[in-house]
Amino acid sequence: MPHMLPLVHAGAIGSDLTIEQDHGAVVRRSVLPGGVRVLTEQIPGMRSATLGAWIGVGSRDEAPEHAGSTHFLEHLLFKGTARRSALDIAEEFDRVGGESNALTGKEYTCYYARVIDTDLPMAIDVILDMVTGARLDQADFDMERGVILEELAMNEDDPGDVIHERFTEAVLGGHVLGRPIGGTPEIINAVTRDAVREHYREHYTPEGLIITAAGGVDHDAVCAMVADALTRGGWDLAPGIVPAGRRDRFAPVEATLDPEVRITRHELEQAHVLLGTRGFSATDERRSVLAVYNAILGGGMSSRLFQEIREKRGLTYSVYSFGAPSTETGVFGVYGACIASKADEVERLMAVELERMADGITASELERAKGQIAGSMVLRLEDSYSRMSRLGKAELVFGDLWSIAEMLDDVHAVTVDQVRALAADIASRERVSVRVGPA
Template identity: 50%
Template sequence: MTANNRGPAERPARVATPSNHPAAALKRMKTSILQDGVRRTVLPSGLRIITEVIPHTRSAALGIWVGIGSRDETPAMSGASHFLEHLLFKGTHKRTAMEISSEIEAVGGETNAFTTKEYTCYYARVLDSDLSLAVDVLVDAVADSLLEPADVETERGVILEEIAMHEDEPGDEVHDIFAEAIYGSHPLGRLISGTPESVTPMTRNQIDSFYRRRYKAPEVVVAAAGNLDHATVVRLVRKALAGSPLDTGDAAPAKPRAADKRVRVLKPQNVVVHRDTEQAHIVLGGAGMSRYDERRFAMGVLNNVLGGGMSSRLFQEIREKRGLAYSVYSYAAQYADSGLFGVYAGCAPGKAGEVLDLIRTELERVAESGITPDELVRGKGMVKGSYVLGLEDTGSRMSRLAKSELLHGDLMGVDELLGRVDAVTLADVGQVAADLLTRKHSLAVVGPFDEGAFPPG
């Protein structure tokens, strides 16, 4: 019988264990003040709760972040984290799938989830008065999902359709091809969703085993931001966790993911995937830097100058002056032990060669001569503005708390971050450009081309 068909009388009750005695647990909890309005509590299980009070809002955002992503999967289990993202909303011992969604929607809230290569997030946004409901529903879904066999089969079909739909979007597909060209068979080079070859044979027991082994309390961060009270949120989370698989004994929180020295970058290569498309999709680039690299602030400035907006060099040169592409931009992705830097362009197939030459010329120019003082000022302004403006709602503030805890182990203040950006010099940017842009780059292309259509650059 599936979760959707289970009636109230058939739902076994969760029983609190002796180790969860309220008085003993309170003695072992540790609460600290990270910044003004930001507090962090570590439960005896190692699960962390971080909140930020934003008193002048009438909403609250809640996220349950698990430090497990697609890079934690074996080749046979590729796509398991994404599979779980779908399944954890399908029913628990307390609620059916319909009840999980309807209880939040009945108060005008919203729930969703996403999976990345290094973590998975389940989140909700509600009115501040409904935060207690959001905590109860979301914690229940993440901590105590049933993973009924029928739901596994239903979501398998949904995921396979999602993968097929993604392959019909060449502008998205080219980025995955580019990542694989850099990392090959390493988990960082694999699709987050998995492939039909990995998702189709994956059994319910395999997914359940992954869930029970990987979703441990020390890997979990509960983050909330909005018009809230920290102690109340802690109490609500503890109540929702009581008796669940995440309500465990003493453990220390997991440390941020350590650098894995085994990450290997492939030799530069060209990968061309033939598609009968009306547009050519190009990504040129290579390995970048990790999120712990002190040069990441200079990298942010360089990225904005090169292709971060309408005033960037690539946009001006390729679109504004020549009208060769509608979309052209650069981007950087950072992981615990590696990273990517790439330039994307979408253009008419007949213009692909010219666009690629222009991209390479601009990268060479910046690598040799650096950027101008005016560009440095503009690049810094773009980095600072995007960061600060991105903290204007409760959802982004909640994400900042969780990512800082999961990925860095601390919370950098806004002023400190802006200071780090301000400290970037022309020499800093020049050194990063000379390092990253003078290397031979890999090329990924999706469009109406045959293999070998683009000679090595």
């Protein structure tokens, strides 16, 4: 039986761990000189390889004078280095049928590439050239400001994006986790290239870098290529440097809920309704219980919300529940879209289902939810990108990496009483109601 891989605390140096995973996969973790952490998962028979370069810094970490820098860097690192133009970067991946992209979160940034295994050396060289040697030219900065403003405008035109952003702000208002990841037009217009450069130099360092790779990879070869690429990029990989520590998962979160938010959008045909509350942290020991609870409440077509609000009453096309965790806290909500005249009824039914969950669930609901989670979990981890991402989050957030078998065992161990207790907890919390729609 595979065992949980306890990742050495981020502050450890010179550590090297190896453990077998499910079906012959092998996970290894090393800390290189400079404090760079490298985690790989070699998966037998897989010809693809996905590389991720993680910086444990997201939108929550921006100093006031650097606000917007995290999102800006996600764009600017693809604009060129001393060795490559933006076109060179794009062509490197296009000529091998690979792909590269980046994602910015509230707590981390990741630059990644997916290629066939024989092209992994190229991917490492290009991605780490971007990380170590971004030009951050003024002309590129000015152009990308316009691109980012267009991106924000596109998001603002999507009422689904708007309501989720406003919901998070309402639940975590005043806390840095309540800030929008991409910034606002005011923030993007105000930030300067010098501020972005300062943010880059402060946080893009060896001790803050985590490299993850999964698929057709060899750990020792990846470590050697990473060290070579970082040295070529001018980073000092001095011995004895301690990796950056993980966040304090027990830090208090002081935020005042805004119980009701109404946004009038005359051009919309539907009202978008979101009802929810403060949720759970990513490391909460009840996370498997929460997954089962969510599946029963609003995680699929057989869920209570879908059956009651859509199938029995025909009030919505889309209705679901969701959780969004972070290190210290999270949000949990129920979303639906309907014609404006039905918004009050839809919200009332959402509240009823939240209360009904606290009354208990059936054994058949429990087993169906476990099967749904188990199947989706295994299918989700069938590609090298998902495995790469799992390694990064394990190192940044959890501090350990469970095998698939252990994750499934944890889900199957959830009981009716545990779900009922969690449901009662959620039902007792102060709620936030957000709507976006016509007057």
